[in-house]
Amino acid sequence: MIEQKQSLDQLPKEIKAAFMELNILKHLNGAGFKKKFGFTCAYLFRIIFTLLFHQKNWFRLLESVKQESFPGKDAVYRFLNHGGYAWRRFLLSLSSDTVQRVERLTSERRETAFIFDDSMFERNRSKAVEMLARFRDHATGAYYKGFRMLTMGWSDGHSFIPMDFALLSSLNSGINGMTEGMDKRTHGYKRRQEALCSCQKKIKSKTRKNKVLD
Known part of the structure; x- marks a missing residue:
């Protein structure tokens, strides 16, 4: 079985507390960020947000050892370009x-x-x-x-x-x-x-x- 983690584990410890204190996921839902299937908007947003602190772009992240644990680039680009x-x-x-x-x-x-x-x-x-x-x-x-x-x-x-x-x-x-x-x-x-x-x-x-x- 493949477990899809939807928790805040991918966030740095310093950011996780602020993420929960500011209710960022609540504001995402209030703005209509929803998907019918696949990775949730909250999960994709957390990964993209974390890249800023790792000083990596999405292309370099997919070349890393942990590339299998991340969604494909098409899922991320569709999320960012969704009108x-x-x-x-x-x-x-x-x-x-x-x-x-x-x-x-x-x-x-x-x-x-x-x-x-x-x-x-x-x-x-x-x-x-x-x-x-x-x-x-x-x-x-x-x-x-x-x-x-x-x-x-x-x-x-x-x-x-x-x-x-x-x-x-x-x-x-x-x-x-x-x-x-x-x-x-x-x-x-x-x-x-x-x-x-x-x-x-x-x-x-x-x-x-x-x-x-x-």
């Missing part, structure tokens, strides 16, 4: 719960704020990445291939908790387009449409309307 999973809902649910836990440990007089950051996400060696685009780094003036990453986080002056992020592409300088045949009702399609949305055009249109009304 029906609400990753944004999961992150917002987890981060908001974490913020409430942190606020109990600090004074009510401490000022809190939301921080927005627009930075580069370089993929200069990539060629076939979906929605890959070409951008200009305004700090150095050089061009790079990749995305613009817009990040929103909560901070109390000492702690920083990421709340949401978006990888932004470009219609004008795009290298690769969107994957064809994607269901337009899924979360993945909406995130891709968001990546191509030009916020500057929206701001300009709103200012023009306000001038007309004035």
Whole structure:
């Protein structure tokens, strides 16, 4: 008999307590991460999360001695590329719960704020990445291939908790387009449409309307 372990044994000891304290698996279920057959979403998420602490990618892990105890790469890629999973809902649910836990440990007089950051996400060696685009780094003036990453986080002056992020592409300088045949009702399609949305055009249109009304 082959036993499929669904416990937290693959997590490092230092991370296992935090994993259970923050109820990460509960937030996954609340965001609709479910599968009808095969390895569960919770099991696949724990393995991918652990790779960050082993400093290995999935390809190197499958070449190791313990490759037979891990699921195939197709199962992992299907999980990561599934357009029906609400990753944004999961992150917002987890981060908001974490913020409430942190606020109990600090004074009510401490000022809190939301921080927005627009930075580069370089993929200069990539060629076939979906929605890959070409951008200009305004700090150095050089061009790079990749995305613009817009990040929103909560901070109390000492702690920083990421709340949401978006990888932004470009219609004008795009290298690769969107994957064809994607269901337009899924979360993945909406995130891709968001990546191509030009916020500057929206701001300009709103200012023009306000001038007309004035």
